[in-house]
Amino acid sequence: MLITDPIADMLTRIRNALTAKHEDVLVPASMVKKAIAEILLDEGYIKSYDIREDGVAKYIHIDLKYGPNKQRVITGLKRISKPGLRIYARKDQLPKVLNGLGIAIISTSRGIMTDREARKQGVGGEVLAYIW
Template sequence: MAITDPIADMLTRVRNAGKAKLNSVDIPGSKLKTELAKVMKSEGYIRNYKFIKDGKQGILRIYLKYGDNQSHVILEMNRVSKPSRRVYVSASDIKPIYNGLGVAILSTSKGILTDRQARKDNIGGEILCTIF
């Protein structure tokens, strides 16, 4: 079965695994998903990630992170730009998520960046998702 929106599928799998209190979640791999996981790790939303080669497209294994009393670190994940409606912003139009507590992940000409990095580098792009 073909997945029409692989990024939304990745976010949904991570969200559901967090609600189920799983230690890790396996996702069909790609370069874009690996870059998203890299940003999520650098921002402290996941413990780690690993790309496993399986002779096909590969598997991205994401190790989830939990806070005190086993609550999931990620409270909210939203897909902003969808295949049916792309959302592009210039550097001056990038707004902080929850006054800087959350993060927006953008696809730019310099690669996958957070909203803070994009504003600092004065680069606009497509808003892929927001995480809080």
């Protein structure tokens, strides 16, 4: 199966699993998706993730995190830069999601990082997604 936007597919799988109150979700693996999963883990949006192999295919197994009474920790995910319309931001134009309550995931020349980390390092890049 050919996926035209793998990052949007990952975000949609996570969103659907959260809506259905699943404990975990499997996402086809890539280096970019692994970096996004690492950011979600560091920011406290997911419990854990690991790479699993199923023959030739590799998957990222993400353990989702919920608050008390099964409330979602991730309330929203939005893909910003898409294959048909790339969105870039200079270092002084990096977005703040919900006035700093959420994160923007930025692809920079120094790797994939949050908007806060990009501001610290003084780099801009492609705005991949917003998470809040």
